[in-house]
Amino acid sequence: MVTETNMTDYRMLNKTLESLLEDETNRIANLSNASSLLNQTLKDINWAGFYLYDEESDQLVLGPFQGLPACVRIDNGKGVCGTAFRGNDVFVVDNVHEFPGHIACDANSNSEIVVPIYKDGEPIGVLDIDSPVFDRFSEEDRLGLIEFVEVLKKYI
Helix, strand or coil, X not given: XXXXXXXXXXXXXXHHHHHXXXXXXCHHHHHHHHHHHHHHHCCCCCEEEEEEEECCCCEEEEEEEEECCCCXXXXXXXXXXXXXXXXXXXXEECCHHHCCCCCCCCCCCCEEEEEEEEECCEEEEEEEEEECCCCCCCHHHHHHHHHHHHHHHCCC
């Protein structure tokens, strides 16, 4: 778990993200590098990536990620990702098995954090990170990943 002293790690992570993306304008390339950066930096995670909103189907569709193959489509308002997205609210779930309607893409995932992504009021999707560790994500993770998404939004 990231501790208070590791908030510097999030500041460094977000500065690294900024420098990694600053000269690129392609959304998919930037989301791909962002998911890779998270996968390489965060401890005790088994999936890091993005689901992108498809207005026509009103679903979140699998985007760039790092980890095992994942569910391709999630209905808006369903599971942790769809519920967080619909409410535009960050969800930290300490035990996904207790979340009503949880969609299990990887049976090894036990906790999850989802950060919705809206840019200029328009729905983009979500950042989704899973962990095999129960209670993996702290308040510091929540704050650091909100800032990560703020940086990312400038480049997608």
